[in-house]
Amino acid sequence: MLRVALTRRWPEAVEAVLGDEFALRVNKSDVPAEKNQLIKLMADSDVLGVTVTDQIDAEVINAPGASVRLLANFGVGFNHIDLEAARAAGISVTNTPGVLTDCTADLAMTLMLMAARRAGEGEREVRAGQWAGWRPTHLLGTRVTGKTLGIVGAGRIGLATARRAHHGFGMEILLHSRSSVAPELLTELAAEQLTLDELLSRSDFVSLHCPSNADTFHMIDARRLKLLGSSGILINTARGDVIDEAALLDALTGGAIAGAGLDVYEREPEIPAALLECENLVALPHLGSGTVETRGAMGMRAVENIRAFAAGREPPDLLT
Numbered sequence: 001m002l003r004v005a006l007t008r009r010w011p012e013a014v015e016a017v018l019g020d021e022f023a024l025r026v027n028k029s030d031v032p033a034e035k036n037q038l039i040k041l042m043a044d045s046d047v048l049g050v051t052v053t054d055q056i057d058a059e060v061i062n063a064p065g066a067s068v069r070l071l072a073n074f075g076v077g078f079n080h081i082d083l084e085a086a087r088a089a090g091i092s093v094t095n096t097p098g099v100l101t102d103c104t105a106d107l108a109m110t111l112m113l114m115a116a117r118r119a120g121e122g123e124r125e126v127r128a129g130q131w132a133g134w135r136p137t138h139l140l141g142t143r144v145t146g147k148t149l150g151i152v153g154a155g156r157i158g159l160a161t162a163r164r165a166h167h168g169f170g171m172e173i174l175l176h177s178r179s180s181v182a183p184e185l186l187t188e189l190a191a192e193q194l195t196l197d198e199l200l201s202r203s204d205f206v207s208l209h210c211p212s213n214a215d216t217f218h219m220i221d222a223r224r225l226k227l228l229g230s231s232g233i234l235i236n237t238a239r240g241d242v243i244d245e246a247a248l249l250d251a252l253t254g255g256a257i258a259g260a261g262l263d264v265y266e267r268e269p270e271i272p273a274a275l276l277e278c279e280n281l282v283a284l285p286h287l288g289s290g291t292v293e294t295r296g297a298m299g300m301r302a303v304e305n306i307r308a309f310a311a312g313r314e315p316p317d318l319l320t
């Protein structure tokens with residue numbers, strides 16, 4: 001029987017399916033595995049179910065005695081896995097695209113609305129018992145409806161966010177993408193495709209939806225934050241290292257931008273204390289895909305990949 005190991009707890013129903021079909025081992029403590037534990041798991045299993053909290057680098061992949069033949073990632077992003085090293089070692093890698101599009105786009109909208117309407121500040125005030133009651137000048141935010149939203153990365157989640165913003169909030173959409181966006185999409189969203197600098201200069205809000213890789217590392221730096229401008233709001237549900245976090249801190253405290261809404265960070269789960277002191281930051285704990293429905297669907301997508309691999313078929317979401 002195929003030996004499947006999971007580095008973290010997966011939704012109960014998904015673990016039950018895996019337990020019925022395979023020889024399953026689960027890290028019941030749900031504490032992120034250290035490198036030596038990952039190396040041990042690589043040597044004790046045929047399939048390793050991994051997540052964004054596991055650094056699957058070349059050292060883990062090439063660990064002596066590694067028996068794993070499939071790394072089944074629970075998630076769409078795979079910047080924590082060295083794909084080149086996996087390919088060279090003959091290890092397949094899969095992810096779970098598609099099923100988390102809507103919930104992640106919903107969360108991008110949540111962050112945008114919260115940051116614009118100062119919802120975090122308001123909630124903190126109420127809970128601290130400091131709300132003095134309604135008054136015409138209290139906690140004034142900025143209107144979202146009808147404003148301009150720049151979307152960086154025109155993949156599934158970027159486009160789903162654009163649709164919500166355009167059709168639901170009447171926002172003007174600007175897109176930045178490495179490849180050209182299909183004309184019918186530009187028409188549907190009444191959108192323009194621009195360079196990143198142009199998009200930042202013309203947007204009221206910018207939402208990041210690009211992958212993390214060498215090209216996008218610190219793509220949003222001090223210079224680009226200045227382009228977004230003192231009334232601009234930056235949203236990130238993609239990966240933390242797309243933003244230079246130190247530059248973002250300076251921009252939030254120095255007024256180069258008006259605010260930010262983050263779901264992801266450069267060194268998760270660590271967030272610099274100074275960043276958390278910024279009242280104009282909305283900070284969520286990497287919740288993009290975090291609904292019962294979506295996490296269940298992600299798990300079942302991983303199951304489909306493992307089933308195909310076990311049957312000698314090409315997994316549907318094969319990355320390498």
Ligand code: DGY
Pocket residue numbers: 051052074075076077078100288289
């Ligand atoms: C994803 O699917 O990439 C989420 O960010 C969790 O890894």
